[in-house]
Amino acid sequence: MPLATTILIGIIALLHLYFWYFEMFAWTTKGPKIFRGFPKEFFPKTKAMAANQGLYNGFLAAGLIWTFFISNIMWRQNIAIFFLICVAIAGIYGGFTVSKKIFFIQALPAVSAILLLFIL
Secondary structure, eight states, rough: OOHHHHHHHHHHHHHHHHHEEEEEEEEHHHHHOTTTTTTTHHHHHHHHHHHHHHHHHHHHHHHHHGGGGOOOOHHHHHHHHHHHHHHHHHHHHHHTTTTTHHHHIIIIHHHHHHHHHHHH
């Protein structure tokens, strides 16, 4: 994989590691500061739901990190494309259903990495 694509995939993986941490371990402490539009009592009530989302983000990060350890170029690219498509779909869905910011933070980098994989 070209260096630019590898770096972008690494950034996306780190972002999803942060989402994993935030949603699984810091939802009730950092959540009210990030999502100011929600009442504070919302966060303890939705802690289990957020942790479930966080677990999925952890799986996405793990899949993207896994691509760095695959020696076969074709398999590395295919696995990267699969996990990037998963990230993009989640970001597009979140952009439509929760906040447009999710599209720009999650889906756009994934789509950019997919395009780089096909162009380079």
